[in-house]
Amino acid sequence: MAFRSMICCGNSFDRKGEGKKQTKWRIFSLKELHAATNNFNYDNKLGEGRFGSVYWGQLWDGSQIAVKRLKVWSNNAELEFVVEIETLGRVRHKNLLSLRGYCAEGQERLIVYDYMPNLSLLSHLHGHHSTECLLDWNRRMNIAIGSAEGIAYLHHHATPRIIHRDIKASSVLLDSDFQAKVADFGFAKIMPDGATHVTTRVKGSLGYLAPEYAMLGKASESCDVYSFGILLLELASGKKPLVKLGQTAERTITDWALPLVCERKFDELADPQLNGKYVEEELKRVVIVALICAHSQPEKRPTMLEVVGLLKGESKEKFAVLENDKLFKSPQPTDDRSAVDDGSDIISEE
Incomplete structure (x- = not known):
């Protein structure tokens, strides 16, 4: 080659x-x-x-x-x-x-x-940096907005458009100032002009895959939005995408979070590592946006440009509409279920 x-x-x-100068490599x-x-x-x-x-x-x-x-x-x-x-x-x-x-x-x-001195978001949420409690709420909000802006650039400003297909905590790296840098583009797909989706072999990480992509192989920008919703819940709660309930049982982070949102128990969603030090309105905003992003119906999900505006608090009217969405009106069933599908070609989180 x-x-x-x-x-x-x-x-x-x-x-x-984003920068007028040319980038040499x-x-x-x-x-x-x-x-x-x-x-x-x-x-x-x-x-x-x-x-x-x-x-x-x-x-x-x-x-x-x-x-x-x-x-x-x-x-x-x-x-x-x-x-x-x-x-x-x-x-x-x-x-x-x-x-x-x-x-x-x-x-x-x-x-x-x-080189990114603060490694990955995964290392701070679940890895060897997790005990150091370096991610205060302000840093988490900056990471959420920064990574959203990076993905929005891929979807809306890159020519041609790009689907990442592997948004997860280990794909968000952190520089010396804890600014987010989206990485790991090995599964990325170029979107042809005018295409709404591409049908492809399923690649990605267990717990982050949009249902229409996992089941039908239909990849679109909306699949990245779904994965980002899972990432937002992970960032706010400190929990992994698949929440263990025992030796073998596990459920998705959305199944865990949604009933708590329906009951407006937002304090129970916050990562215990924060010790209650967070902005309540921002936590509510992050969690509601996350669950809308991770909606099972692709057409209900926002675009990443909309997500950026919502996270920044610029779209108050739109957020009010989301907050009153029927998704949050009544508790959802939370039956325990295994998330392992041995018949799929999914790369599990490492």
Whole structure:
């Protein structure tokens, strides 16, 4: 595959003026990345997932990078590698992870990004940073709005439009100021002009998949909205997308949250790590927007542009309409149910 011709001249630009300057990125040599990561030393490893491992590195000029190294070469890995590079090469936004470059030598496939000192949202909600309680309410609101703006850019301002298809807590990275950067574009899909959806093999993470996508393979911007709704509930409550009820039983976070919203018990939805330190109106706004985003009927979900306005409190009349939606009028059935579907081609959260 002619990787050098895949992106023209290593330049990308923002079509909506997110920054008038051109963004330079380049092809790295394998030798350079070995040197930067101390030969992919275990002590440099930041994390590991379905795709492979991510390592911290430092270039000769002192700048810090993160290097994603694919586990094994395969046609699927190659496709994901190309998709991620092509997608990141098309876009530029303050809430999207910036591409520094890539390396394709022999069977090695590596993608180089800016290093994010505060790692992922997942690490702060459920990982080794969760006990440090670094996510106060103000930071959570900024992360919610920032990640929403990044996804809205993909849906409404990128040309052509882009569906992410894998919005989840580990796909939201945090810089030194805890500003959100949406990442992990390996499953991204380009939306053809005029298309309302694309039918495709199901990819994504258990607990975040919109029902029409999981069952029928119909991917659209609305599927990302659904996943973002789950992410918002996770951010507000500190709970995982699938809430364990015992040894084997589990239910979705929406099934747990909706009855509490119907009974207006918003305080029971807040992450205990917040110790009651949150803005009540903002918590209510986040949770209601989250549940509307995660509506089982795609046509009931807002667009990501609308979500941004709602989270910022700019659409008070629209929020009042949502708050009085029939979805919140009576408690919903909350029968325990297993969320595992062995017959689907779903990549579970790692």
